[in-house]
Amino acid sequence: MSKSIAESVLFSPLRVGALSLPNRMVMAPMTRGRNAADGTPSELLIPYYSSRADAGLLITEATAISTTARGWLGAPGIHAPSHVEGWRRVTDSVHRAGGRIFCQLWHMGRVSHPDFLDGALPVAPSAIAAKGSSHTPKGKQDYVIPRALSVAEIGAIVGEYAQATKLAREAGFDGIELHGANGYLIDQFLRDGSNQRSDAYGGTPAKRARFLLEVVDAVSAAWEKERIGVRISPTGNYNDMRDSDPQATFTHVARELAPRGLAYLHVTEALPGSPMHVPLPPVTPAIRSAYPGTLIVNGGYDAKTAAAAIERKQAELVAFGVPFLANPDLVKRFQRGATLNAPDFATLYTPGAKGYTDYPTLG
Ligand SMILES: Cc1cc2nc3c(=O)[nH]c(=O)nc-3n(C[C@H](O)[C@H](O)[C@H](O)COP(=O)(O)O)c2cc1C
Incomplete structure (x- = not known):
């Protein structure tokens, strides 16, 4: 065992919001497409999450x-009783294994497709299509021009985030x-490549951040703020995203989030x-x-670069x-400085256990 790695700051505990974490390693959110068509979590998620x-x-x-x-084949939901029941089995097994688990709440906005929405158009801040295509039940199809949300509809979606938060709590997260x-709905509001609104939700960084902040305030009222995290991707270009000034947009977001006392x-x-x-x-x-609060970074880190970032x-x-x-x-x-398994990119999103729950562990 390499002494320097085993003693790394990566393995030091930290209090984060309402939780005590035994180490600094977070498993990033990853869509894996193993769930039922109605969004009910599959039983396979139990060993997948609890083994981590x-x-x-x-x-x-x-x-x-x-x-x-x-808008994604095999992605789960948290808006129906079967979702709560399925997730409850996952969270129970993670807790029995000594872990902690947050649910990542998702609205796909413009990068959904009518074939996931009973023929309706996807919704977005502005009627601007993303370049690229959706993997629909009928195969790959170009993204469509979404329908711009009305202010009343924006308010209703804020309410859906709060309702999903209550269900996540009920499911034992x-x-x-x-x-x-x-490049999903919240990000579509944040960046000016996808948000061309001229009302209270578009224009300046403050106006583009309004939707996110309304959602943060609504979910913080639905549950303790110490149990709420926010993920952003300031310079990411996935889903055809761009912004004319990422520094201005996202430092504004960080400054606004700082006093809200979230988990991270x-x-x-x-x-x-x-x-x-x-x-x-x-x-x-x-x-x-x-942002003086707890910050998580992500993207291409290994044990060494992660420890250096924390140090x-x-x-x-x-x-x-x-x-x-x-x-x-x-x-x-x-901890042991052991070799890592190579990922199998062919099974990232395929149904079933292969490439999901069959990666070997150290003997
Ligand atoms: C298969 C796969 C699915 C992903 N799904 C999500 C997701 O559901 N939500 C999210 O925020 N990021 C998602 N990401 C991005 C990852 O959370 C992470 O940002 C990315 O893999 C870079 O981190 P890494 O270099 O440690 O892998 C996904 C990445 C992969 C490889």
């Missing part, structure tokens, strides 16, 4: 807050993470050299200056995606 329960915190795959929030990253702010901004890296000036350092006080926690997907015992492997 030694992470400081698990964040679930993105989970739809309502029927109109949906330890908290929720708002998916404000990667989670920033995904891939390191140079990692597959999702975008060659733009990183916004994470400015966010760190604006430099760039973040308190580091989330790992692909490394956790391929290594249920990632914490132990990092």
